[in-house]
Amino acid sequence: MAKHNIKVASTAPAFAKDAIFVIACVLKGTKLALSAEGVDISSLKSLDLEKIGAKPAADSLVKVPGPNGSFFAIVGGFKPKDIDSLRYVGGTLGRTLGDFRNVVSALPISAEAEALALLEGYAVGNYSYQAYKSDAKKQITQTFSLVTKTKVKPAVLTRVEILRAAVHDTRDLVSMPANDLYPQSFASFATKLAKGSSVTITVLDEKKLAAGGFGGLLGVGKGSVRPPRLVKVEYKPTGAKKKIAFVGKGITYDTGGLSLKPPNSMLGMKYDMTGAATVLNAVLAIARLKLKVHASAYLCLAENMPSGSATRPGDVIKLRNGKTVEVTNTDAEGRLVLGDGIALASESYPDLIVDVATLTGAQRVALGTRYAGLMGDDSSVDALLKATKVAGEFAWPMPFPEELRALLNSDIADLMNARVGNPSGGMLVGGLFLKEFVGKKSKTSDELISWVHLDLAGPADNDGPGYGYIPKGATGSYVRSLVALAESLSKQ
Ligand code: BES
Ligand code: ZN
Ligand code: ZN
Numbered sequence: 001m002a003k004h005n006i007k008v009a010s011t012a013p014a015f016a017k018d019a020i021f022v023i024a025c026v027l028k029g030t031k032l033a034l035s036a037e038g039v040d041i042s043s044l045k046s047l048d049l050e051k052i053g054a055k056p057a058a059d060s061l062v063k064v065p066g067p068n069g070s071f072f073a074i075v076g077g078f079k080p081k082d083i084d085s086l087r088y089v090g091g092t093l094g095r096t097l098g099d100f101r102n103v104v105s106a107l108p109i110s111a112e113a114e115a116l117a118l119l120e121g122y123a124v125g126n127y128s129y130q131a132y133k134s135d136a137k138k139q140i141t142q143t144f145s146l147v148t149k150t151k152v153k154p155a156v157l158t159r160v161e162i163l164r165a166a167v168h169d170t171r172d173l174v175s176m177p178a179n180d181l182y183p184q185s186f187a188s189f190a191t192k193l194a195k196g197s198s199v200t201i202t203v204l205d206e207k208k209l210a211a212g213g214f215g216g217l218l219g220v221g222k223g224s225v226r227p228p229r230l231v232k233v234e235y236k237p238t239g240a241k242k243k244i245a246f247v248g249k250g251i252t253y254d255t256g257g258l259s260l261k262p263p264n265s266m267l268g269m270k271y272d273m274t275g276a277a278t279v280l281n282a283v284l285a286i287a288r289l290k291l292k293v294h295a296s297a298y299l300c301l302a303e304n305m306p307s308g309s310a311t312r313p314g315d316v317i318k319l320r321n322g323k324t325v326e327v328t329n330t331d332a333e334g335r336l337v338l339g340d341g342i343a344l345a346s347e348s349y350p351d352l353i354v355d356v357a358t359l360t361g362a363q364r365v366a367l368g369t370r371y372a373g374l375m376g377d378d379s380s381v382d383a384l385l386k387a388t389k390v391a392g393e394f395a396w397p398m399p400f401p402e403e404l405r406a407l408l409n410s411d412i413a414d415l416m417n418a419r420v421g422n423p424s425g426g427m428l429v430g431g432l433f434l435k436e437f438v439g440k441k442s443k444t445s446d447e448l449i450s451w452v453h454l455d456l457a458g459p460a461d462n463d464g465p466g467y468g469y470i471p472k473g474a475t476g477s478y479v480r481s482l483v484a485l486a487e488s489l490s491k492q
Contacts, residue, residue: 004094004126004142006119006160008152012039012104013145019068019102022093024078025054025062032056035078038147039106043067047205049074058085059092061466068087073097073400078107083117084392090121091469093144098126102143109148116156117392119123119146123164124476125469129175160287163483166285169193173277178270183221183229183301186252188272190280190299197287204230212320214344214471216336219317219327220301223257223310228302230341233280235287235295242489243294245345246283246482249334249357250276250301257330258306259313265361269472272334274460275356276301282482289483294492295481298345300337304330316413320344321437324413332418334359335430339437346439346449351452352380352489355434356478362426364458366398367408372459372478373398375431376452384452387485393477395454396430403431427455454478 013019023036033050034041043066054062058077066072069251075092079085089107097103105122109115130136146152152382173181173189173487181189186266187203194201206227209217221228238457251272255261261269279297286295311317311327317336318324321343325336334357345353363373372388372395381397407429408420415436419429431453438451459477 002140004123004144006123006157007143007145008115008157009145009147009453010149012106012147013102015067015070018100019104020063020071020073020097020100021066022073022075022103022105022107024107024345025049025056025060025074025076027056033109034074036106037108039104041072044072058088061092061096080108081114082108083113086114087121087392088468090118091125094122094125094127094469095466095471098142100142101140103146104145104147106147109146109150112150112152112156115146115148115150115152116160119156119160120163121469123160124167127168127171127471129171129473131176162285162288162310163480166281166479166483169280170277170476170479171471171474174271174274176270181270181273182226182252182303183250184226186276186299186301187229187231188249190233193280194233194284195248197284199233199235199283199287202232213318214320214340215317216319216325216340217302219311219315220251220257220304220333220336223307224303224305226303229342230298231301233283233297233299235283235291235456236287237290237294240292240294240490242492243348243350244296244486244489245348245350245353246277246279246297246340247338247345247353248279248297248299249273249338249354249359250299251334251337252301252303254304254331254333255306257304257333258310259330259333260306268461271461272358273301274358274456274462274474275491278356278479279482282486283480285479285483291486291490293486295486296345296350298341302333302337304333319437321346321439323415323436326410326413328416328418328420335417335433338434342434342437343439346437349442349449351450352383353438353449354454354482354485356382356454356456356482358457358460359430359455360427360457362423363455366427367396367458369462369464370394371396372454373427373455374452374454375400375428376447380450380452382484383488384454384481387429387488388478388481390484391480393481394459398431400431401425401428402432404429408433430455447473
């Protein structure tokens, strides 16, 4: 696909070769009709929209010749003034029109927020992962021009570029195979991505992890020759009133450990660091957008391998907050590294903790590949749910049945990490485990810090064809939701 520049212009460029003009196919009563603004569509007057297969449905795109060797792209899914539809249609354009040097949107826009949605969708959608293709197509630079009389401030274009980079960088990290992405290299990539931003990065290596009592990260990482890391990425602007902490599961590869996964379930487990990539890029975007909120990301990085040095089922480890865990299943490793991360995040008493993880296969079974599961206290779940709606992403609040906590009672330790042989409510049990590591609001309080857990095992990966601004493969979903959440906090 293409690199791009984005322009906003009040008049359309001339029809010419290599340019494609985007207009919408809409329903007018029961008939198909075209909708466009700022470009002459008289050459399409006698076009039979039905016969050429134009549809008002999302992701429908038909190309027809226009004047002077140009093309028209007739897209579906456009609903005037509807932010979500504009973001989605923008995505369809970015994802499918990579071969054109000039893409000109003549979709009717009547507000700056609509322009932002269309441009954001286009930029986020214009993506493909070519890093490991020896015959990767030479990239062209594409210009996307939005033709509109609506005033669009330069800050809108800056915002689009910040969000694009955050989502694309997340996808790049998630797509990178685990022979190249492991805890140390992840820490270096984090440092590289943060260049030029105002965040500070602290890396805890295995010695510091041992000194700090991070038994979860060490216990999971010790089967691998590539030791674990905990990376803290902190953005602390002056004048911020609220503090938010993100904790990400960063298992750079999940074989299951000695509780080894079967081959088909192991395939794709390079994605098991999606949470860490998501929170890293969310905080970088928050910093680049200069939001007035103190935001930190804790990346819990380890490789879960079986070996002579690996944690055995039945071993007991002690996590950062002092709680002991009997590891009954080494494949329930995400909760062990997150337990350390959530406990550490709690030590600086944030107003809100959000953990993001490809935690359970049960999440994917329950909610499929488009919805993430949310668990936590009601107001935090509600705040994140609202943020996903602002970003046009999908999540669903799950119950928090405290009575299931008893399933994790251990005979010899404070708790077990999994109830072997009982897969019921697997996503919920994962959430209940994590809650044990959320700290108190203050040294003297009995109340837990506000906390929400986002399980994105399903929506981290799109195993079907691309749609809207989502490509096949790593989706980069929820980066924009986390930014929206921080934004709402910054305004409180
Ligand atoms: N990384 C997996 C969860 C996962 C599964 C993510 C499928 C994406 C797609 C996680 O570490 C895991 O294996 N969880 C176990 C937990 C169980 C042993 C309690 C699971 O879901 O089976
Ligand atoms: Zn696992
Ligand atoms: Zn895992």
